[in-house]
Amino acid sequence: MSLHISLRLLLLFCLEGSRRGQPGAQADEVPSASKTLVWGPGLHANIVLPARFFYIQAVDSSGRNFTTSPGEKTFEVKITSPGEHLTRIWLQVLDRKDGSFLVRYRMYSTYPEIHIHILLKNEHVANSPFILEGPVYHEGCDCPQPSGPVWEAHMRCPDSFPQIDRDLSAFPNVDPDRIAQEIPQRFGQRQSLCHYTVKDNKVYVTTFGEHVGFRIFTDSILLSLTRKVWLPDVEFFVNLGDWPLEKRKLTDKIHPIFSWCGSNNTQDIVMPTYDLTESVLETMGRPTRARRGQRKTPQAFWRGRDSRQERLELVKLSRAHPDMIDAAFTNFFFFKHDESLYGPLVKHVSFFDFFKYKYQINIDGTVAAYRLPYLLAGDSVVLKQDSGYYEHFYNELRPWEHYIPVRADLGDLLDKIQWARSHDEEVKKIALAGQQFARNHLMGDKILCYYYKLFKQYAQLQITEPQVRLGMERVEQPTDDLFPCSCHRKRVKVKVPFGTKFLDAALCIPTSAKDAETAVTLTHGAGGDMDFKQLVSLAHALASAGFICMRFTCKCLNLGYRVKAYHAVWNYLKTLEKFTIKHIFVGGRSMGSRAAVALARQLSDSEPEEAVQGVLCLSFPLHPPGRTHDHRQRSEDLRALLEHLPVLFVSGTEDHMCDRVLFEETVKEMKAGVDVFWLKGANHGLTVKGRTEDSVMDEVNLQVLTWLNKQGV
Numbered sequence: 012m013s014l015h016i017s018l019r020l021l022l023l024f025c026l027e028g029s030r031r032g033q034p035g036a037q038a039d040e041v042p043s044a045s046k047t048l049v050w051g052p053g054l055h056a057n058i059v060l061p062a063r064f065f066y067i068q069a070v071d072s073s074g075r076n077f078t079t080s081p082g083e084k085t086f087e088v089k090i091t092s093p094g095e096h097l098t099r100i101w102l103q104v105l106d107r108k109d110g111s112f113l114v115r116y117r118m119y120s121t122y123p124e125i126h127i128h129i130l131l132k133n134e135h136v137a138n139s140p141f142i143l144e145g146p147v148y149h150e151g152c153d154c155p156q157p158s159g160p161v162w163e164a165h166m167r168c169p170d171s172f173p174q175i176d177r178d179l180s181a182f183p184n185v186d187p188d189r190i191a192q193e194i195p196q197r198f199g200q201r202q203s204l205c206h207y208t209v210k211d212n213k214v215y216v217t218t219f220g221e222h223v224g225f226r227i228f229t230d231s232i233l234l235s236l237t238r239k240v241w242l243p244d245v246e247f248f249v250n251l252g253d254w255p256l257e258k259r260k261l262t263d264k265i266h267p268i269f270s271w272c273g274s275n276n277t278q279d280i281v282m283p284t285y286d287l288t289e290s291v292l293e294t295m296g297r298p299t300r301a302r303r304g305q306r307k308t309p310q311a312f313w314r315g316r317d318s319r320q321e322r323l324e325l326v327k328l329s330r331a332h333p334d335m336i337d338a339a340f341t342n343f344f345f346f347k348h349d350e351s352l353y354g355p356l357v358k359h360v361s362f363f364d365f366f367k368y369k370y371q372i373n374i375d376g377t378v379a380a381y382r383l384p385y386l387l388a389g390d391s392v393v394l395k396q397d398s399g400y401y402e403h404f405y406n407e408l409r410p411w412e413h414y415i416p417v418r419a420d421l422g423d424l425l426d427k428i429q430w431a432r433s434h435d436e437e438v439k440k441i442a443l444a445g446q447q448f449a450r451n452h453l454m455g456d457k458i459l460c461y462y463y464k465l466f467k468q469y470a471q472l473q474i475t476e477p478q479v480r481l482g483m484e485r486v487e488q489p490t491d492d493l494f495p496c497s498c499h500r501k502r503v504k505v506k507v508p509f510g511t512k513f514l515d516a517a518l519c520i521p522t523s524a525k526d527a528e529t530a531v532t533l534t535h536g537a538g539g540d541m542d543f544k545q546l547v548s549l550a551h552a553l554a555s556a557g558f559i560c561m562r563f564t565c566k567c568l569n570l571g572y573r574v575k576a577y578h579a580v581w582n583y584l585k586t587l588e589k590f591t592i593k594h595i596f597v598g599g600r601s602m603g604s605r606a607a608v609a610l611a612r613q614l615s616d617s618e619p620e621e622a623v624q625g626v627l628c629l630s631f632p633l634h635p636p637g638r639t640h641d642h643r644q645r646s647e648d649l650r651a652l653l654e655h656l657p658v659l660f661v662s663g664t665e666d667h668m669c670d671r672v673l674f675e676e677t678v679k680e681m682k683a684g685v686d687v688f689w690l691k692g693a694n695h696g697l698t699v700k701g702r703t704e705d706s707v708m709d710e711v712n713l714q715v716l717t718w719l720n721k722q723g724v
Contacts, residue, residue, distance in 0.1 A: 057165035077110030118149035154498030157551030168460035243705035246477035255279035312368035536601030598627025625657035663693025
């Protein structure tokens with residue numbers, strides 16, 4: 012199936028990363044510190060990868076890019092953390108021999124801030140030093156971003172992945188209760204499967220079948236993701252075998268199975284291969300040097316094992332045309348080794364040595380050949396066999412743009428090699444486009460985005476609640492006792508003085524708390540507390556966006572008492588000398604939103620005009636269930652709010668405590684500046700039939716953040 016290469020640095024190293032200033036221009040011999048370009052995800056604190064990386068493109072004083080190496084030691088890179096005597100950061104600068112450099116570093120500890128210095132003869136390059144304001148987390152730090160949309164924005168994830176949309180279109184909905192029974196019965200005896208549940212961002216698993224060692228790859232990516240972002244609750248099955256499993260037609264009752272490979276006659280949901288996943292997690296860890304600039308042999312090259320009949324034909328073709336093809340077996344397993352037909356076995360070749368040859372052959376093994384990402388990443392053109400199997404990115408590849416297509420039976424391989432030999436410039440363009448495709452689609456950040464989007468969209472199809480099933484075991488996060496991670500996103504519990512008592516409260520603090528000037532307070536409805544899931548989700552989303560958020564609990568059902576408690580919290584916030592709070596928004600859900608409105612009205616009578624910057628009402632209860640005549644009393648405080656005070660209402664269209672006609676009449680009578688977001692199909696609890704709680708909360712959080720930003724804070 013796959014060439015098990017250990018030099019996975021290739022994918023990161025060989026990718027075309029340079030930014031072209033003046034195409035075709037020949038640069039001077041000396042780079043310019045001010046004109047040289049530096050860019051990449053490794054310059055952003057919020058992008059957490061196993062290994063962070065960025066590029067340097069040498070540019071001369073006239074703005075022309077170097078196209079050959081200015082010298083391996085041209086740039087000096089140092090990474091420091093102020094106040095730290097010793098930084099546990101592994102650093103490597105790789106000369107890509109085309110005028111650009113790849114800088115990669117792996118952090119083994121978390122730092123409050125890091126500075127990246129890039130020097131050219133002791134002169135800072137571009138905007139060096141690059142300051143990453145922290146905390147800057149290392150790969151092992153368990154500190155998930157609670158807001159999926161915020162994480163996606165930090166990672167610069169694409170809006171969609173077409174393969175995910177295609178795969179999931181076969182499933183109008185998913186019933187975790189049903190598939191938990193049916194999939195093991197159908198596949199569990201003959202296949203190797205993992206049954207996963209992610210619940211409250213913790214991973215649980217049980218296995219079926221004998222050969223389940225490959226679960227380590229799925230375990231690892233799930234643990235890595237849950238350290239970085241809060242995953243929705245989701246339950247799914249992973250196929251650990253080579254071949255996709257779901258062969259039923261779409262008109263039959265099909266089961267959702269996650270596999271590393273898909274095919275034209277199966278319905279499996281495809282995820283990045285275990286090989287590519289390992290490349291991301293293991294960070295392509297060995298140092299190596301490029302071979303750019305060396306003269307390439309004008310032959311097509313291939314090495315591998317005998318896992319497909321066409322591979323046998325390829326080797327026979329090579330023996331008949333050794334001037335055009337160098338193809339040989341390194342191992343025999345599936346077929347009888349006939350040396351007279353296929354020649355002797357040869358030793359394994361370093362994957363980097365593949366690229367001494369101009370043309371690389373990609374041919375299926377048992378299923379898709381999982382080496383294709385690495386072949387695309389190299390600087391030789393790929394001759395790809397037409398195949399009924401595919402990986403998660405194949406449908407985005409274009410023949411003659413990213414690779415040279417070859418018939419499935421290899422009948423036109425010799426013709427394609429001959430064409431390539433006589434069209435060298437076109438071949439170089441195709442090879443370059445393949446590299447650019449790999450850079451844009453197959454790097455670690457995009458692989459993490461793909462997994463997250465896949466789990467998120469799949470979770471939205473679930474019509475019953477994912478469960479930690481009987482027999483499942485917890486997949487534990489690894490621990491680092493030597494360098495533990497302190498997560499700033501964990502809440503800070505506080506006690507708010509309230510008469511002779513104290514109110515339980517929790518502060519969610521943004522990363523750059525010293526710059527935060529706006530606080531949002533939230534409280535719960537009549538039957539909950541501050542840990543109501545919607546409030547927690549919103550609080551974390553607010554903190555991630557730079558707002559201080561305080562939630563508090565007050566379970567008294569008397570509105571006047573609740574308002575007094577809210578006033579105590581408002582006073583407490585103003586005494587926090589650690590922060591420079593200039594603006595306070597008050598809010599809550601259900602009865603908590605009534606208390607927030609009443610407090611805003613009260614403060615407008617007794618405090619300066621801007622004591623409250625705005626009011627946030629989630630599921631404002633305009634009237635008790637079935638008692639619409641009470642809406643005038645419930646809306647009295649709303650109508651009394653000051654003119655132009657910003658108010659946001661988030662309510663469900665099916666809320667039985669907020670008649671829409673009466674509500675809209677009330678809004679017309681208000682002097683305040685009102686925005687209303689109606690959540691389609693949502694009830695008073697803001698739950699929507701057919702949607703996951705996480706997807707609804709993400710939508711609500713986005714509306715709240717958009718509204719807050721609209722207020723200019």
